[in-house]
Amino acid sequence: MKFRFDMVQKLLPFLSLISLFLFLSIASPHFLTAVNLSSVVRQTAVINIMALGMTLVIVSGGIDLSVGAILAFSGTIGTMCIVSGWGIGGGILAGLMCGLAWGLANGVLTTSIKIPPFIVTLGTLGIARGLTLIISDGLPVVGLPREFSFLGEGTFLGVPFVLLVLLFCAVLTYLTLHATKLGRYTYAIGSNKEAAIYAGIPVAKYTVAVYAISGMLTGIASMIEASRLMTGQPTAGQGYELLVIAAVVIGGGSLTGGEGSVVGTLIGAFIMGLLANGSDLLGINPYLQQAIIGTVIIAAVALDGARKRRFSA
Template identity: 50%
Template sequence: MLLENIMKRKSELPDSGAKPTGNRSVNFQKLGAFLGLILLGLFFSFASSSFLQVNNLLNIALQTSIVAIVAIGQTYVIIKGGIDLSVGSIAALSGVIAAQMMTSGSPIWIAVIVGIVGGIVCGLLNGAIISYGNIPPFIATLGMMGIARGAVLVITDGTPVSGLPRSYGVLGGGTVFGIPMPVILMVIISIIMAVILSRSRFGRSVYAIGSNEKAAFLSGINVNKTKLGVYALSGMLAGIAGIILTSRLISAAPTAGQNYELDAIAAAVIGGASLSGGVGTIVGTLIGAFIMGILRNGLNLLGVSYYWQQIAIGIVIVGAVYIDTLRQKAK
């Protein structure tokens, strides 16, 4: 998948002839993923009578929201041309920090903030190691993945932290007009992050670095600072996801957030982000996350076992990128 994606980008290098293609590829990609989402939805609506029920749809949104929040951070990282494998561990660490503080009597809001700050600090460390230490993102965040997970196990001694205050459960378990709190948070975060990505200098710098780091540097972009910001953002969103998850379960499990990094990467890639950098959108990533969410939910309703679901999702990930590769070639 990774290689295919990179090859795809390389093969896009132009020749001297004028080609009548504009910026349409990006829209196409989003459109393709969106069509996939609709088709999947249509299929399950016919295949299972319970799929289209409001409760089930809200359930899909709820199931997807936490991974989607993590995936938004991952999208920034991937557009920048990096990868963040540590988000699952960071989510667990933030959750555990907040839970541990609450059980030792700290006010909820302070615990939440400190938990998120923990995520930011992990992200900053990632960014500093990558930009100033010149360590490849894959290695640096692989290291952080182990470190953060290890820290979780050390703090909790391997057992879940429970006995959290009831009112803390609102973040993950509450609803507003019947819509689950995590879904609302996901929507708010998506909007903010999409606007930052598309309309701020920071966002433009992220695209520029991912497309061509040397050129971005020579254009006066502060590459190191931007990278630091990107990984801090990813850490922060992982932290927020961890807090919501802990709140939903009203307990912080040391194994929480496992495989989030892979789900997040998959969501971004299905949504059209390129692992070689410079390409991707928040909307695309949300679509990618929901494609996986609907697939899991729909297959559940049809009684397909969890094991087979894994296989289906694997095929979707590779298939989505493959279709995109074919289209790039046809161009």
């Protein structure tokens, strides 16, 4: 009996997603159409990919507030590279490397100077955002080649290309977190950092790796965002860090570390995507949408907390 109840609560995010999906299918005739669903996928892909990285960070007991700013920085630099003749591939690679570099910076700063990640990434948020505005003069990067839109808007065998990118990233992150030593240590560090140190685990190295992966995934997301907007926006990604953290938390991630999963995060991100899309379709005031998402976050964490209290002790 205990086991079954536990399972139901664990499945709660998934069940919520299904219910939400069914509700919207009935409530709006425009919801269950290929056009609308692929637009949901495209809209959520960016948050989704960033949330994958954030899952690793949160499982390790850390937090990354700088992902929105990294998104803007990487997207701006990546598109500038394309415009200045590096080619689309070169530009995408540049964007990816920018993300990786910022992730490394976050990881190295937290581990070497031993500043809490909340503070470090609050700092790099400001630095990355400021540098982006300086480099771009505050103006969007325009003049991107038409083909660049394929990344964000194209389809491959009838499937939105971003969905394939997302699945690819999700599978890799899943394997990393659940099947590799890196993932194992990520959970261990998040669950009990002291015990991890005492077990001889090179905690600093693995912490840096976690932030680096998160940064790189944000780099990928930045180029998708740029491709969808067909500009490099220095102001892109404002407030994304909160959406990304929310996706992880709705999916069962614990901000004290040691808990969280890739599947949970994907579900969390899609719940938020459907809430936004459904509100649009049903004509709900966009200001109210924010309040709804806020309520969902609190409800998700409250239910998860209730589950843990019930089964501890």
